[in-house]
Every structure is written in C-alpha cells, then in structure tokens.
Amino acid sequence: MKAKEKLSFALLRHWGPVLLLAVIFLLAPQVLTEFRLSQLGKFLTFAIVAVGLDLIWGYGGMLSLGQGLFFGLGAYGFAMYLKLQASGDKIPDFMFWSGLKSLPWFWQPFQTPLFAIVAALIIPALLAGVLGYFLFRSRVQGVYFSIITQALTLLTSIWFIGQQAYTGGTNGITNLGSAKVFGYSLLSSQAQHGFYYLTAFCLLGVYILGRWLTSSRFGRLLVALRDDESRVRFLGYDPVVIKTLVFALSAMIAALAGMLFVPQVGIISPSSMGVVPSIEMVVWVALGGRSTLLGAILGALAVNYGKSFFSESYPDIWQTFLGLLFIGSVLFFPTGVLGALKSATARLRTLAAFWVVRPGLAESHKPRATHALPEVVLPTMSQRVEGGSS
Amino acid sequence: MNVQTHNRPEKILDVQNVTVSFDGFKALDGLDFSIQKGELRFVIGPNGAGKTTLLDVATGKTRPASGKVIFNGGVDVAHEMEHTLVRKGLSRKFQTPSVFGSLSVYENLEATVGFNDPTLSLLRGLTREEEALIHDTLALIGLMDRMQVKAGILAHGEKQWLEIGMLLVQKPSLLLLDEPVAGMTRQERNRTGELLQSIAHRCSVVVVEHDMEFVRNFAKTVTVLHLGQMLCEGAVEDVQRDERVVKVYLGRAHA
Ligand SMILES: Nc1ncnc2c1ncn2[C@@H]1O[C@H](COP(=O)(O)OP(=O)(O)OP(=O)(O)O)[C@@H](O)[C@H]1O
Ligand SMILES: [Mg+2]
Numbered sequence: 001m002k003a004k005e006k007l008s009f010a011l012l013r014h015w016g017p018v019l020l021l022a023v024i025f026l027l028a029p030q031v032l033t034e035f036r037l038s039q040l041g042k043f044l045t046f047a048i049v050a051v052g053l054d055l056i057w058g059y060g061g062m063l064s065l066g067q068g069l070f071f072g073l074g075a076y077g078f079a080m081y082l083k084l085q086a087s088g089d090k091i092p093d094f095m096f097w098s099g100l101k102s103l104p105w106f107w108q109p110f111q112t113p114l115f116a117i118v119a120a121l122i123i124p125a126l127l128a129g130v131l132g133y134f135l136f137r138s139r140v141q142g143v144y145f146s147i148i149t150q151a152l153t154l155l156t157s158i159w160f161i162g163q164q165a166y167t168g169g170t171n172g173i174t175n176l177g178s179a180k181v182f183g184y185s186l187l188s189s190q191a192q193h194g195f196y197y198l199t200a201f202c203l204l205g206v207y208i209l210g211r212w213l214t215s216s217r218f219g220r221l222l223v224a225l226r227d228d229e230s231r232v233r234f235l236g237y238d239p240v241v242i243k244t245l246v247f248a249l250s251a252m253i254a255a256l257a258g259m260l261f262v263p264q265v266g267i268i269s270p271s272s273m274g275v276v277p278s279i280e281m282v283v284w285v286a287l288g289g290r291s292t293l294l295g296a297i298l299g300a301l302a303v304n305y306g307k308s309f310f311s312e313s314y315p316d317i318w319q320t321f322l323g324l325l326f327i328g329s330v331l332f333f334p335t336g337v338l339g340a341l342k343s344a345t346a347r348l349r350t351l352a353a354f355w356v357v358r359p360g361l362a363e364s365h366k367p368r369a370t371h372a373l374p375e376v377v378l379p380t381m382s383q384r385v386e387g388g389s390s
Numbered sequence: 391m392n393v394q395t396h397n398r399p400e401k402i403l404d405v406q407n408v409t410v411s412f413d414g415f416k417a418l419d420g421l422d423f424s425i426q427k428g429e430l431r432f433v434i435g436p437n438g439a440g441k442t443t444l445l446d447v448a449t450g451k452t453r454p455a456s457g458k459v460i461f462n463g464g465v466d467v468a469h470e471m472e473h474t475l476v477r478k479g480l481s482r483k484f485q486t487p488s489v490f491g492s493l494s495v496y497e498n499l500e501a502t503v504g505f506n507d508p509t510l511s512l513l514r515g516l517t518r519e520e521e522a523l524i525h526d527t528l529a530l531i532g533l534m535d536r537m538q539v540k541a542g543i544l545a546h547g548e549k550q551w552l553e554i555g556m557l558l559v560q561k562p563s564l565l566l567l568d569e570p571v572a573g574m575t576r577q578e579r580n581r582t583g584e585l586l587q588s589i590a591h592r593c594s595v596v597v598v599e600h601d602m603e604f605v606r607n608f609a610k611t612v613t614v615l616h617l618g619q620m621l622c623e624g625a626v627e628d629v630q631r632d633e634r635v636v637k638v639y640l641g642r643a644h645a
Contacts, residue, residue, distance in 0.1 A: 218512035220501045224490050231488050234449065236476030236505030236560060245509065 017294055018207065025200040029193055041196040041264045043304045044203050045257040050284045050296035051206050052253030057282070058291035059214055060246050061226030063142075065278045066149035067254045069156050070124040072273020074255025076160075077120025079173040079262045080110040082186065086179035093175060098165035107166075120259050121252050128251030132244040141229075150275060157274040172269025176262070186263060199260045203297070206253055210293045222246060223291075283322065287329045289336025298338060400463055402427045402564045402594045403448060408457030410443055410618075417443040418454070419618035425564070430590035432605050432626075433598045435615035436638055441598040442485060444615065445566050449482045450475050462563060477506055479563035483570060487549040491542030495533050495552055498541050499524045502556040523559055531555040531585065547578035554585065564594045571604055583608035602639070606630070614638070 025044065029037055049071055057063050083092045084107070090096070091103050109115045131152065135145060160167045168174070177187050184191040213219050224232050225239050232239055262268050271277075280303070288299020303322070310318040333340040405423040409416060418440045425431050435441050446452035448459055450467050459467040461480055470478070489498050503520050504512050516524070528534045531551040536544065541552055550570055557565055570586070571579045579601070586608060589595055599605055605612060605626065612629045614621040622632050629635055 213513070216513045217501055217504055218509070220490070220493060220497060221512065223492070224501065227490070228488065230472075231484075233472040234451075234476060234482060234484075235502050235556070236473050236481075238471075238473045238509075241509045 018204075021294075021297070022200070022204055025203075026197075029196060034189060034192065037196055038192060038264050039308065041192075041199050042261060043301050044196075044199045045261040045264070046281070046284065046304055047297040047300040048199070048203050048206050048257035048260070049254045049281055050288070050300040051203070051210050051293055052250035052257075053281055053285050054290060054293055054296035055210055055213065055222075055253075056246050056250040057285060058293075058296070059219060059226065060222045060243060062243065062247065063146045063282065064149045064247065064250065065146050065275070065282070066128070066153050067250065067281045068273050068275070068278030069149075069153040070128060070251040070254035071258040071261070071277070071281075072157070072160075072268065072270070073124040073127070074120045074258030075262045075268035075272065076167070076173065076258075077110070077116055077123065077255070078259040079176065079268045080107060081113055081116035082176045082179040082263065083173050084111050085181075086176050086186075088178075092168075092173075094168040094171065094173075095165055100165050104166055117259065121255050124255040125248045125252040129244055129248035132247035133240065136240045136243045136247075150278065153273070153278050154275050157270040160270045160273070168269070170270060172267055172272075173262075174267040174269070176266050181263070186266075192264065195260065195263045199264070202256060202260060206256070207293055207297065214291075214293070218242070280322075283326045285336075286326065287333075287336060289333075289338030289340075289342075292336065292338045292342070295336050295338030299336065302337075400427045401425065401460070402429070402462055403596070404460040405444070405448065406458045406460070408447055408454045408459060410440075410447060410452055410454050416618050418447065420457070421615075421618065421620060423613065423620060425594055425596060427563075427594055428590075430586065430595045430610065431597070432609035432612045433596060433615060434600070434602070434605055434612060435621070439615040440618040441615055442568055443618075445482060445568055445596075445598065448566060449480060473505075476560070476562075479561075480566070481557040481560055481562035481564070482566040483550075483553050483557060483568055485568040485572070487546070487553050489541040489544070489549050489552050489556070491540065493541055494538050495528075495541055495544070496524065496537040498552055498556055499527060499559055503559045505560055527555045527559050530558065530588070532581065547574045547582070550574065550582070551585070554589075558589065558592075562593055564596070565589065566596045566598075568598045569600060570597060571599065571601060579604050580607070 025040075028040055032040060049067055053064065053067050084103075087093070091100060095103070110119070131149075135148060140148065160172075161170050163169070177185075179186040181191050181194075184194075214222070221232060221237060221242060225242060229239055258268070258273075261272075281300075284300040284303050285296045286299070287303060288297065289295025303325075306325075307318060307322065310321055329336065335343070401424045403423075403425040405421055408418050408421045408423075410418040421440070421444065423444065433441055433444065443452060447454050448461070448467065450470050450472055453468065461467055461475070462478065465475070465478055467475065490501065493501065500516060503516065503524060525534075528537055531554060533548060533551060533555065536548065541549065544552060554567070554570065567586075571582050574582065583604060586595060586597060597609075609626045611624065612626050613623045614629060614632075614635050616634075616638050621634050621638065622629055624632075
C-alpha cells in the first residue's frame, strides 16, 4: 500500500507538471483568440527548439549557436512547398521579380509534400551530422565549437540574403496565404487549429523522446562526456559517435520546429535564422534551466511572452531587459529558474525532515533554532548530492 | 608470429625501448618492459620515476618519442585510439578515482557495460546476462548493499573498488591499475589486495604502487622503475634485498 502510494507520488512528480502543461495546451484553442492562439503556437515551436538545444547543451555540454540555422533550414524547406502550392502553376513571385523564367531544378522536387517534409528534416540533420563528425573528430570543444557553429549560421544567413532569386533574399519566403493543406486554405481556422495541435503534439513527443533519451544509458554517457570526456574514452566509448548523433538529433528537432513555424507565422526570412535568434534560443534554455527539459520549455514560453509583452508596451527597452535578464539569471540562478526551484524544494524537504525527526528540539529552542537553521543545518550530505545530480 | 607463440609464453604487453620526453626531460628513458599473459605484476618506484607515464604510453594517452608498445601480440598501440584499445581488451584505472559522482553505484556499472555494442543499443535496457555480470561484479568488489548509493558519497576506498568494478564488467584481458590503494586504511588495503589476487585469475594485471608493505604482502613479481629506467625486476624478496633499490628508497624514504 505504502509502496504503491510512493510510486504514484513519484509518477505524479515526474509527469504531473508536463501533464498539466499538456492539458493547458490542448484547452487553449477553446479559450484564446485566433491571434493569441497562433502566438502560442509560434511559442510552442520555440519550445521545441529549446528541448533540442537542452539535449545538446544542457546534457551534452556542447553550446551550439547553430540552432537558429537548423530551425531556418527546416522552415525554408517547408516554406518552399507552401510557396509552390500558393503560386499554382506560376513560378513564385520573388523569382519572377528577379528575372527567373522557370523554376530552378532544386526547387522542383519541393512540389511533392512528402519530399519537402523529409528534406526539411534530413538536410539540417545531415549538415549537423557532417559538421559535427569532423569537429568532434578533431576534438573541437567548448567555445571553439560555439564559434564555428555561429560562423556557419552567419555565413548561411548572409548567403541566403544574397541569393534573392532562389531564396527571396531579405524578405524571405512569404505570401503563403493562398496555399492549401488537406483541402483547407492555409489561413482558415481549421488549418491553423490543425497546425496548432500538431505543434503541441510534436512538443509533447519531442519532450518524451528527450526524457527517454536522457534516462537511458546513452543519456548517462552524454552527461559523462560533458563532465569528463577523456574518462569516457578510456571506458571504451567513442565520443565522436555519441556527440555527432546528439548534434544531428538536436538539429532535426530545430528543423521540425521551423517546419511548424512557417504555416502558423506565414513567413520565413533570414532574420529568423541568423545569429541573434540562435543566441535568443540559448537564453531560453539558460533561463529556464539547463538539463531540465521542462525548464527549457518554460524558459522559451516565458521569455517569448515577456518579449511580446514588453515589445507591445515598451518596445525600446526590450532588448536591454532581455540582456539584463540573461546576465541576472546567469549570476543568480546559474542552474536556471527551474534548477533553482528544484534545489529550493530540496532545501525545504530537508528542513521539514529536520523538524519531523526532532520535534522536541523544535519546541524547546524554537526562536533560536528558526534563526540559525537556514545557515547551519541545510547543507546536509543528501542535499549536496541531490544538487550535484541535477 | 604464430611460430613465436609456440616456443615461448605469450606477452600480453611488450614495451620496447620506449623513450618519452617532456621538453627534453626524459620521463621514460629507453625502457624495455613486458608482461606475460596471466601475470600479476607490481611496478614500484619513487615519485616521478615514470610509473604513470608508463601506463600513459601503454594506453596510447602519451605517444612515445621513440620505441614501440605492442599489446596482445599484434596490436601496435601507436595505431589505436583510446577507445579502440579498450575495446581490444586493455583497461586502465587512473591514479585519482574517477567514478561518475551523480550516478548511483549500479548506474556507474551500467554505464560501462555496453562499451563494445553499437552506440544505439545504449538506448535499450540491460540484457539478463549484463545484469548478472553487474551483480557478480558488485559481489566481487563488495559493494552489493551500496548499489543504490550515489557514487559521489562513497568513501574513498569504495570509490576505488567501484572504479575497478567498472573495468571488470568490461572483461579486459589486461588491467592497468595506478595506485589502487593510495589513501586507503590498512583494512581496506588488505581487502583490495585480496581483490587483486582474485582478479588475477581472470586477466593479466599490472599494479603501480608506492606502498611497500602492500607490495610485500601481495606481490610475487616486482619491477622497480627509477628515473625512467628499469632498476631491477624479480621476485619480491630478491628485489627488497637489492642494494640499488634500498638506496633509491632509503635515499628518498621520507622525501
Ligand atoms: N605532461 C607532463 N609534462 C611535463 N612533465 C611531465 C608530464 N607528465 C609527467 N611529467 C614528469 O615526468 C616524470 C614522471 O612522472 P610520472 O607521473 O610518470 O611519475 P610517477 O612514477 O607516476 O610518480 P608518482 O609516484 O608521483 O605518481 C615526473 O618528473 C613528472 O614531473
Ligand atoms: Mg603516478
């Protein structure tokens, strides 16, 4: 009986918060206006990116500044399909304006939705896989990895701006309104609701995938790699394989988010795939709490709601505020808000245990004990360990 | 190669004329050193003698300036990566215990068991054989009733045992241990000594050690290193009486 209670309590603690979020996300369409719903849908795609980034950065210790790039590639891939759909039998408007007469060869296969979807997921994953393989094989680590991924992001976004005729240049791919999905116009509320639900399900799926991965032996080795790579080598594992796989997976997750972003926002342009968005993604995860997948989701939502609140009310100070928030969180909550909450509850639990075990002491020394407790009693062994494992 | 193995006992590790220099300082100086299959060998020597460097060279961590290291008859260590060497059966314990502190004892062993499988198989649970192997190992290293404990809060000696256990689940053919009893109480040292002797039935073992009492109690054959060279080698009783050894050790006894 007792064990059963304990088990269900553990289940609740593990899955409760996510279940709550899932219910909120699924009920949202009943409550929110179309505008607010599509805003939430957009933020949920960001949350998907954050989960992928948490896998590679939070668990794997590789700070990728290329997530915006992979997000963008996924978005462009699916936008190409929608654009062709929207253009009917003409070539896309921006190609026409740039003087192209016919559809470029590499655009052709994107007329097939299945090809577009697969390509939008696989190309970013392959890019990350190949780049990762060579970087990790030459033992590029830490800040060098970040700089290289950032450079690639910068180069690609500049290159996309330059290729006006093939990518839509600075404006990106837009005017997707007349595209149809499953017979519905893209802008219809049926299609928009459909994409919203799809996004919510993908987020849930990606989260569960992350939970499964990080609790497997693979996930433990990933953390071990983060903490001491050479140790893992001398246990007979090849870090290159593990790291490359995770990098490719996180890229694919970002690409999935990009694909879901485009139909709900109606545009993808280089400004959504560049250096700044990639850094913002890092901020979401840092703020929410690294290596707590749920924290990454909450971080993405909180920062983006904050951003929209501030940029609706005080557009000028948003950037400054975000910067301050980031610095503040790194200084005061190095493990993110969720990480800080976790250790706070651990502290409370230790405190509670203390009073339960020694009620007599609580009675007789109440005034002094309450005063002295937080400093003296709290850093017990069990607590330090819990802190270490999170 | 096969012809040779018929005539003499096989060498599991063969260090041939190896020199390692750090900015001109020779940590190993033309060292020849070999271990037969099934042997339990102790390597001793004062601080800075080159013992750890010898293990570094044997595991490919440090590349020698000259000379060659051959593992298991045909594997040239210079051509291997750290992890491929482990997969071929050469495991090593470092001087400072390095277990994964945030994982439990059991999880530490669990994380080491799949090193030879394809990476994606790390996503599945353990097979029954693997579980049995882990339990046998827990029994052997005496941590059965500590298996749920986080490795970070283990006592120093227990960490050393756990680390040895992590190597044992990999069923190595040669185990290199760098100062496994450093910092242990006498009781723990004796337990470790017995553990080493029972491990020696399964694979060849090289133990680097400082503690002379421990060596006297548990070693049969001993190699003494000094200034990157072999000072002498032989049965522990003979080595103890060797004048050069006495000099090296007394000269620096409490340095
Ligand atoms: N990476 C390095 N760079 C420079 N010098 C080194 C390096 N590694 C070892 N040495 C030097 O090489 C010599 C041999 O070191 P080694 O660690 O092999 O000694 P040891 O016999 O293991 O000593 P101890 O008993 O203290 O562990 C020492 O003088 C040491 O300072
Ligand atoms: Mg040493």
